[in-house]
Amino acid sequence: MRRVEVTPYNEQWASMYAAEAEKLRRIFGRQLVAIHHIGSTSVTGLDAKPIIDIMPVVQNISLVDEYNQSMRDIGYDPRGENGIPGRRYFQKGGDNRRHHVHVFQVGSPHIERxxxxRDxxxxxxxxxxxxxxxKRKLAREFLCDIDSYIQGKESLVGEIEQRALKWYRDLLN
Incomplete structure (x- = not known):
């Protein structure tokens, strides 16, 4: 059973991202356009589930499945789109996950989101x-129920995302 764990910000998360990003750069090579640390572990000071979310951006998403064995070789479980069309998702660590990789093709609207x-x-x-x-409150309330934890965040995440997209687009213009 997967426990919901939210911990205080850990200064090591940035270096954990950097080490894993380097492995992903070697795997995806020329296919890679950019790579980003995303999710709560990428926000200094933010309490988070201690899982590093990484977003590689590639030239052609249809070629990513060719890298599944290389991803397995470094401990990742390929999960296909896993609920988000146009994404390739990988997780590492089974029930004790510590890394999620969300691969998108350059130009995907999910990248901006x-x-x-994050920003x-x-x-x-x-x-x-x-x-x-x-997140801390929900983790205490739903210690062994990840679905209810995620559902409990949805409303606030949606509100923040709307403000974030407007803010982000205003910055870029």
Whole structure:
């Protein structure tokens, strides 16, 4: 059974991302356009489930399945789109996951969504704190129920995402 664990921000998360990103750069090679640390572990000071989310951006998503064995070789379980069309998703660590990889093709709208959310929380500390508080509360309430934990965050995540996308697009214009 997977336990829901939310921990205080860990300074090592950035170096854990960097080490894993280097492995992914070697695997995806020329296919790789960019690679980003996303999710709560990418926001300094934000409490999070201690899982490093990584978003490689590739030239052609249809070629990513060719890398499944290389990903298995470094401990990842290929999960296909896993609920998000146009994504290739990999997880590492089974029930004790520590890394998730979300691969998108350059131009995917999901890239902007993830980057806007991350950058918005980095720039808006009070909202990041509110989000962290909610995650801690839900983790205590749903210690062994990841689905209810995720469902409990949906409303606030949706609100933050809307503000984040507007803020992010305003910054880019």
């Amino acid at each position: 993830y980057l806007a959310f 918005y929380l980095r720039a808006h500390r009070n909202e990041a704190r509110e989000y962290g508080d909610l």
